[in-house]
Amino acid sequence: MPRKKLLLLEDDLGLAQLVRWHFEREDFDVTQTASGEEGLILAEELEPDVMILDWMLEELSGLEVCRRLRRDAPTANLPIIMLTARGEEADRVRGLETGADDYVTKPFSPKELVARVNAVLRRVRPALSGATLRYHDLELDTANYKVRRSGGPISLGPTEFKVLRHLLEHQGRVFSRERLLDAVWGQDAVIEIRTVDVQIRRLRLALNAHGGKELIRTVRAAGYALDAGD
Known part of the structure; x- marks a missing residue:
C-alpha cells in the first residue's frame, strides 16, 4: 500500500x-x-x-x-x-x-x-485503507485488481486499471493530461501526451460496453474527471 x-x-x-x-x-x-x-x-x-x-x-x-x-x-x-x-x-x-x-x-x-x-x-x-472503491454502479477492488459495473465484470488492461483507480481515488477532481501522465506512468516516463487520450478512450469503451451512464467527463482545455454530472 x-x-x-x-x-x-x-x-x-x-x-x-x-x-x-x-x-x-x-x-x-x-x-x-x-x-x-x-x-x-x-x-x-x-x-x-x-x-x-x-x-x-x-x-x-x-x-x-x-x-x-x-x-x-x-x-x-x-x-x-x-x-x-x-x-x-x-x-x-x-x-x-x-x-x-x-x-x-x-x-x-x-x-x-x-x-x-x-x-x-x-x-x-x-x-x-485497502478498500473497494465505488462510484455509482462501478466498483474497483484495490486488493484483487477486479472491476465490476452493475455487478458484471469489466476487463481492463494494467494501464487502464491504474487510470481508473487514480480517478476513483480523486472523484470529481479534474486532471490535466500532464498530471495523469505523471500519476499513472511516472514523472520520468517518456510517453506522448496523446497516450492519455488513447487510454481514456479505451477505458470509456470498456466501462460502457453494456450501456450505463458516462462516468468520465472531458473538461475542455483542462483534462478529465470521474464525474457523472450529478
Missing part, C-alpha cells in the same frame, strides 16, 4: 516538528511549510492525500489558503483539517463553511489529530 502524503502548513516550528513526528510514525510522507503561498504551490505540485492547515499563518491566512484551494479544480476536493487556537463556535463554523473537512482546536492531542486525519481519509480516500 502506498504511503499517505500529508502536506502540513504550520508556522510554529516546534508544533510542526511534533505533528510531523507523530504522522511519520504512522507511515505518512510529510511535507511541511510555514508559508501559505508556498503551501498553495505544493498542494498542486505534490497532490497530497490530505492537508493540515493552521488558521493563523503569516502572509496568507489559513482561511484564504482554504478558499483558494477550493476554487482551484486540481485541489477542490483535497481533504483539509484546520488547526486553530480559536475555539468559539462562530470561528469553527466559519472554518467549515470556507471548505475545511474538520476542525481541531489548540492545544490538542497529536494522537487525536492522527485519528481525525485517518477518519477523513477513510471517508474520501478509501483506497488508502
